[in-house]
Amino acid sequence: MKIERATPDAVVWRALGRRAVDVARAAGAGWADVRVGCVETENLAIRNGRVATLEQVESVGFGVRVLVDGAHGFASGFDLTREEVERVAHLAVRLAKAGQRAGPERLRWADEPAWRDVWTSTYLIDPFDVSLDDKLDVLSRADEILREKPAITATGCSMSFRRESQVFLSSEGADIEQVVLRSGAGITCIAHRDGETQVRSYPAAFGGQFLAAGYELVTSLDLPGHAAALREEAIELLSAAPCPVADMDIVLGGSQLALQIHESVGHATELDRVQGWEANLAGTSFVDTGKLDGFRYGSDIVNLVADATVPGGLATVGYDDDGVRSQRWHIVQDGRFAGYQTSRDVAHFENHDRSRGCSRAEGPWNVPIVRISNLSLMPGEWTLPDLIADTDDGVFMDGVKCWSIDQKRLNFQFTCEIGREIKSGKLGRLLKNPTYQGITPQFWGACDAICGPREWLLWGVPNCGKGQPMQTAEMSHGAAPARFRKQAVGVRG
Amino acid sequence: MLDPERARRLAHVALEESRAAETEVSVTQYEQELNRFTADHPVQNLVRRLARVAVRVRVDGREGKASTGTPTDEAVRRTVRRAVEVARRMPVAGEILPLPAAQEGYRLRRPDPLSPDPGQTADAVARMTGLCRERGCTAAGVKGVANDLRLIANSNGLEVWDLDTQANVSLSVFHGAGAGWASGVAPRRDGLDDGAVAERAVGKAIASTTPDSVPPGDYTVVLEPAAVSALLLFAAYKGFGAQQVHDGSSFLAGKIGERVAHESISIEDDVHHPQTVGHVFDGEGVPRAPVSLIANGVACGVVHDRRTAKRTGCRTTGHAMPQPSMMGPLPSNLVLAPGTGRTDDLVRGVDRGVLVTEFHYTNMVEPTRLTLTGMTRNGTFLIENGVVTRPVKNMRFTQSLVEALGRVAGVGGDARLSGALFGGHMVVPSLAIDGFHFTSQTEF
Numbered sequence: 010m011k012i013e014r015a016t017p018d019a020v021v022w023r024a025l026g027r028r029a030v031d032v033a034r035a036a037g038a039g040w041a042d043v044r045v046g047c048v049e050t051e052n053l054a055i056r057n058g059r060v061a062t063l064e065q066v067e068s069v070g071f072g073v074r075v076l077v078d079g080a081h082g083f084a085s086g087f088d089l090t091r092e093e094v095e096r097v098a099h100l101a102v103r104l105a106k107a108g109q110r111a112g113p114e115r116l117r118w119a120d121e122p123a124w125r126d127v128w129t130s131t132y133l134i135d136p137f138d139v140s141l142d143d144k145l146d147v148l149s150r151a152d153e154i155l156r157e158k159p160a161i162t163a164t165g166c167s168m169s170f171r172r173e174s175q176v177f178l179s180s181e182g183a184d185i186e187q188v189v190l191r192s193g194a195g196i197t198c199i200a201h202r203d204g205e206t207q208v209r210s211y212p213a214a215f216g217g218q219f220l221a222a223g224y225e226l227v228t229s230l231d232l233p234g235h236a237a238a239l240r241e242e243a244i245e246l247l248s249a250a251p252c253p254v255a256d257m258d259i260v261l262g263g264s265q266l267a268l269q270i271h272e273s274v275g276h277a278t279e280l281d282r283v284q285g286w287e288a289n290l291a292g293t294s295f296v297d298t299g300k301l302d303g304f305r306y307g308s309d310i311v312n313l314v315a316d317a318t319v320p321g322g323l324a325t326v327g328y329d330d331d332g333v334r335s336q337r338w339h340i341v342q343d344g345r346f347a348g349y350q351t352s353r354d355v356a357h358f359e360n361h362d363r364s365r366g367c368s369r370a371e372g373p374w375n376v377p378i379v380r381i382s383n384l385s386l387m388p389g390e391w392t393l394p395d396l397i398a399d400t401d402d403g404v405f406m407d408g409v410k411c412w413s414i415d416q417k418r419l420n421f422q423f424t425c426e427i428g429r430e431i432k433s434g435k436l437g438r439l440l441k442n443p444t445y446q447g448i449t450p451q452f453w454g455a456c457d458a459i460c461g462p463r464e465w466l467l468w469g470v471p472n473c474g475k476g477q478p479m480q481t482a483e484m485s486h487g488a489a490p491a492r493f494r495k496q497a498v499g500v501r502g
Numbered sequence: 503m504l505d506p507e508r509a510r511r512l513a514h515v516a517l518e519e520s521r522a523a524e525t526e527v528s529v530t531q532y533e534q535e536l537n538r539f540t541a542d543h544p545v546q547n548l549v550r551r552l553a554r555v556a557v558r559v560r561v562d563g564r565e566g567k568a569s570t571g572t573p574t575d576e577a578v579r580r581t582v583r584r585a586v587e588v589a590r591r592m593p594v595a596g597e598i599l600p601l602p603a604a605q606e607g608y609r610l611r612r613p614d615p616l617s618p619d620p621g622q623t624a625d626a627v628a629r630m631t632g633l634c635r636e637r638g639c640t641a642a643g644v645k646g647v648a649n650d651l652r653l654i655a656n657s658n659g660l661e662v663w664d665l666d667t668q669a670n671v672s673l674s675v676f677h678g679a680g681a682g683w684a685s686g687v688a689p690r691r692d693g694l695d696d697g698a699v700a701e702r703a704v705g706k707a708i709a710s711t712t713p714d715s716v717p718p719g720d721y722t723v724v725l726e727p728a729a730v731s732a733l734l735l736f737a738a739y740k741g742f743g744a745q746q747v748h749d750g751s752s753f754l755a756g757k758i759g760e761r762v763a764h765e766s767i768s769i770e771d772d773v774h775h776p777q778t779v780g781h782v783f784d785g786e787g788v789p790r791a792p793v794s795l796i797a798n799g800v801a802c803g804v805v806h807d808r809r810t811a812k813r814t815g816c817r818t819t820g821h822a823m824p825q826p827s828m829m830g831p832l833p834s835n836l837v838l839a840p841g842t843g844r845t846d847d848l849v850r851g852v853d854r855g856v857l858v859t860e861f862h863y864t865n866m867v868e869p870t871r872l873t874l875t876g877m878t879r880n881g882t883f884l885i886e887n888g889v890v891t892r893p894v895k896n897m898r899f900t901q902s903l904v905e906a907l908g909r910v911a912g913v914g915g916d917a918r919l920s921g922a923l924f925g926g927h928m929v930v931p932s933l934a935i936d937g938f939h940f941t942s943q944t945e946f
Contacts, residue, residue, distance in 0.1 A: 048571075054828055060565075060592055061828040065584055068554070068571025083548040087571055104547040107620035111627040114543030141591040149593075162749055165828065201750055206870055285540045288642035289674040289683075292862065292879075295945070354545075376548050413865045413898070415877040420898055420944035422875050424867050442868065446898070446942055477538055477644045477672075478550070500867075500900045501718065501941045 016174040018047065019186050022071075025094045026178040029073045032098035034180050038075035038082075038105070040118060041098070042183070044330060044373040045071040045089070046175030051137065054167035055148040058156060062167070063141070070374040073098045077105035079115025081354075085374035119356035119364045121333050123182035128327025130189045131320070132223030136170040139224045144168055147232055154236035155198045160244045163199040167216055168192075168227060169471070175373060183332040191323055191483065193219035193471055194227045196236055200243040207246035207441060209426055211235045213264040214409040219469030219483065220321045242427060242439075249439040252428055254499030258400050259445055260393075260492045262407025265425050266386065267468035267486035273449040274306075274313055275381035275486070276475075277418035278340050279367070280349035282379070284358055290477050292416025295449070296346060298358060304346040307453030312387040313341040315350060317366055322383035323469045323483035324369070330377035333366035340384060344454075352379045371480035378476050385467070385487030389459030393490050396458050403431040404498055406443040422446040422500075446497045455496065460489035504531050504615045504651050506663055508573070512555055513655040515575050519582040522559035522589065524601050526656040526786070528824065529573070529663075530554045535618035536646035537627050544627065549618050557585040558825065560601075564592040565826060599808050601656040607789040607820075609774060610664045611782055616647035616691060623647075626671075630700045634675055637704050643673035647691065654787035662787050668779050669694050674880065675707040679946060680893065682706025683860055683880035685728070687919050687927065689779060706859055706881035710893035715943060716884055718897055722855035722911065723938040724848045724885065730838065730930040731920035732861040733874060733903050734769075738833050738926065740869050742771070742795050743821070744810035745830020753872055753904045754801045763907035765799040768839040771821070777919050777929045778835045785824035790834065793819045807831035836928035841913030848912045848934040850888040856897075856940070857883040857890055872903035877944065897940040909936040 016022070022045035033041035047069045054062035071094065072085035082105030086097045148166040155164040170192050177185040195217015197210040212218045212230060220226050261269065276294070281287060283294045296304070307313075317324055317335035328334055331353040339347040349359050352368035370377040397405070408426030415421070428443025429436045467487045474481055509529040516527040531553050538546040555578050556569040566589025570581045627645050634641040648670070653663035671694055672685040684702035686694045725733075737753075746752035754762060772792040773782050783789050786808065793803050806814070807822030810831055821831035849857060856878075864876030878896045885891070914932030921927050 056828050059596060061826055063588055063592060063826075064567045064569060065588060066569040066571070067577075069577075070552075070571060072550075081544065081546055083546060083550075085548075085550040087551060087553050087573065089572075100549055104549060104620045107624045108537065108544040108547035109624070110621060111537060111539060111547075111624040112543035112631060114541070116545070141588065145591070145593070162751075199751075204870055206751060206868075281545075285640075285642050285676075286538075286545050288540060288676070289538075289644060289672055374550055374552055376546055376550075411865050411867045411875065413863045413875045413877065415896060415898070415944045416862050416879055417944070417946060419946075420877065420896075420942060422898060422900070422942070444867070448945065478534060478536060497942070 016176065016186055016188055019176050022176040025089055025091065026176055028091060029094045029098040030178055030180050032095045033073060033075045033102055036099055036102040037077055038102050039078065040076040040180055041073065042177065042179040042332065043071060043073045044175055044177050046173065046373045048372050049172045051170045053144055053148060054165060055152045056165050057163060058152060068372065070372060072373045073101040074376065075101045075105050076116060076118060077102060080105040080109045081116055082108065083376040087374065116354045117357045119353040119362065121353065121364065123179065124328060124332060124334060125184045126327060127186045130221045130325065132190050134224035136192050136224040147227065150233040151196045151236045154233060155196065155240050158240060158244060160200045160202050160247065161198050161240055162201040166196045166232065168194040169216060177332055179332055185328045185332060187327055189221060189326060190223060191219060191221045192223055192226045193217055193469060194230055194232060196232050196239065198240055198243050200247050202247050205247050207243050209239050209243040210408060211239045213468060214426065215472055219323055219471045220467065221323055221325050222321055245439055246427065246441050249441040252440045252443045252499045254501060256495050257498050258403030258492060258494050259496045259498060260396060260400060260403060260405045260490055262490050263466050263488045264468050265407050265409055266488035266491060268409045268412055270313065270384055270386055270486045270488060271381065271470055272412060272414045273418055273421055274340060275384050277449065278349050279379045279381065280351045280355045280358055284355060287475065291475060295417040295419050300346050305344060305454065306341045306346045306450055307344045308456045309344045310389060310459060311341055311344045311453050311456050312339065313384060314387055315340050315382040315384045317382045319383050321467050322485040324383045324485065329366040329368045330370050331364060331368040333364045336366050338365060350379060350382055355379060369482055371482060375480050380482040381473065381484045383485045386459065388462045388465040388489045391458050391460045393460050393464055396460060396490065396492055397431055397436055398434040400431045400492060401433060404440060404443055405429045405431055405436060419449050444500055452493060455494045456491055457494055458492040460491065465489040504533060504649050506651060506653065509651060509653040509663060512573055512578050513653060515578050516557050516582050517655065517657055519579045520559055522561045522586055524560040524657050526558040526601055528556040529653040531651040534646060534648040535620065535623065536644055537623045538644045539627050539631065540642035541640055547620055555581060557581050559585045559589050561586055561589040563594040563598065564589045565595050566592055599812065601658045602660055602786055602788055603658045604660045608662060609782060612665050613667050613689060615649045615665065616667045616669060618647065626696050630673060630696050633700045634704055637708065639675045639677045639704055639707050641673060641675050645671045652781050660787050662783055664782050666779055666781055671696055671699050673699055673703045675703040677707040678711040679713060680707045680711035681880045682710065687779060710881045713893040713895045716894045718940040718942055720937045720939055722852045722934060722936045724845060724852060724855060724857045725933050725935065726845060726859050727916065727918040727920040727930045727932060728860040729858045730933050731928050732864045732876065734836060734838065734928060734930060735926050736866050736872055736874055737903060738836055740872060742804055742833045743830045744804045744806045744814065747804050751869055753870060754804065758801050760801060761799050762801045763796055763799045764910035766841060766910055766913045767796055767799050767907055769796040770794045770837050771805055771833040771835055772837050773835040775835060775837050775929055779927060780835050784820045784822040786822045788818055788820040788822065790820035805831045805833050838930040840915045840917040840931040842915045844916055845914055845932045848914055848932055849885050849890060851912055851934060852885045853887060855885040857885055867900060873900065874903055875900040895946060896944050898942045899939060900941045901939045906935050906938060911936050
């Protein structure tokens, strides 16, 4: 196991950061923190036999956040000079003071020890050390296999790597240096014939699988080795039967269940959202604070755990962007709502004296907001074959295709890439556009079987949008296939 | 911070550093001031600055690209070297067009930047939230300004820059179980009427305070501009580009010259429309031309970049994405031609239907018919005998946009610059559509 060295530029970043904090405090900030860092990314994609993306990006920047008598100010910049850092620190204070004119309410800030630490994510092979030739070779071989049949009209094979290095300093004395590395890869193909279009992706939609890991993830996925089966599934879907319209049992595969967790539990239990901070964009939540008294979120077997310490999780960090040490806690325990995802400025709404450590920003130039942690459905004891054998009349669905959920996270409708009929305990014919619709607590309340640890996998979400201005965050959701009784399947006509 | 001279200097540093056969430099400077508020107090007062220099090079028939968010001479030189390194490891590209040379046809926009003024912004927020409080409502929203400077230069002599300025306000208002929303976008601060935005949102919230359930099913709908843009966004992504028509995935594939919508529907892409915002050149620096896409219900054109233009023997319309791109050309500034009258006039023509303020989380179920699903939001009302009679709980629709455009029963005269949850702006009026398919309902 290779342990990442400390950030090479941390000495300079730390000096500039200290200056920012000092200037902000001198200008009147009761609290000040600064993040200085660098984000490096590499994106490769082959589409239809042609290299469509091969880009390396590195961005350096910093963000200064202050509280002045409880009013918030944040400013960011990209010129790492003493003059610019001082200007931005003054600007943050000026923003906070001006903001006081907009209303009398003030933010309350939960306590946290002033940690001093160096933390790095773990990996085996640094993807930035792997040659572009090797990476393109993997993608090209997969793409060629996908394009072997004329019914495949579009392909996409991609890899993505990201390293985020950052120093966090606060006026309380926190000094945290972190390096987080993540990798991702996947393949997708579109089949088209006679006006019908179908898509299949491996190992998941939207770029594939993403983990806080190195190039070993790409190797383990064996993209070329899965391309032929994927291609045949996409073609077979063109002539598949339509999804039935009926109330019936559904068994969701892990990647679809990850999305279900994300949309109907993850966002619903962000406490800033519950408080209306996101009301003007993505909405609020049905999980108001009155539901902390044991609201029935799901059946007794439903346990959903947030965990910013789980190995490989995209939201796994040593400390969040408030300087709060990572934690593990239940969101839903034995079917009952148990707690929110919080940052230091909303923790008090839960009557909790400490933040859960969910404050993250897309790079140092963006303001930290509450983001979903790694949130997972704890495994049960079933195996998938036993679960299918136990289902009399249902549909197995997997692969995210279309998703939509209302502004309080209640009414959702999801369409998967692939479905299979389940009849009398056996998997049957292929079904295209498998769709189910439900209301969140009723849906989780109908969960009566969850597969075990052998089929449990951590699925990465690399594209979660939230906030104004919009930021993208990454997190993971662990899930094993699970069954939900009597769901509304198909689109009602 | 917005400094076109610095952008030019960085571009020239890159061009001088590069020994590639062809080099393109794209410089972006972005500055945003935003006050984000909720429950009548600000939760974020921010100014953020972003910069990006992207360098694309061609070496021995190979193409590479690298970018940096650090706009210094040293970082730009390093980025050029990385781009060349990437190119050397690429396979030889197939068809490769020379970078565009300097051309005519630009009508550049270079307004004065909108300077951040957090005091002025906070005062405006206080006035809006005060108005909401006076009416017994709570508010959440954002108000701010943004400046987006973009410069593209290349080794074939092209150099062009413009500045897109946007002042914006977006306000969600709550009154009991009722919700309302309104927004405004303009190139200048004084182009916004915050008071009118607040009045509109408050009016919706109060009017929708006690919603009843109505059963899902087919209704005539009157969609306000924000709801229309949430649907039309998917036609922009999946329908109006030449590549999508060529590969058969567009609903317009094989139908150019045929009727594809009701005759009252005319759609064009026009970055110079007086109500719109955005950059006047595309991702390769080519000026955007107005393109008629649907005229009186008949499909009549698609947008092109240089690659699709060459393939089909026509001229580019200036709709390339930044290159290289997985996507083909896309429209950037859709304009749906208005009819006459106000939303109320459309309502008067409906016996029984639903008035929709906004759609939420609209997404695509199926691409060839543009089957979409999403939720109503922020003010949904029953129409009976030509009159809005009562608020109703929000419903989910699952509806083919292609079919909906064929069942348009009326076009309003109230065209407005509207956005959607996942981005994009377009100028659209209200629409009345028959037989719009609601498939389920929610609890509020």
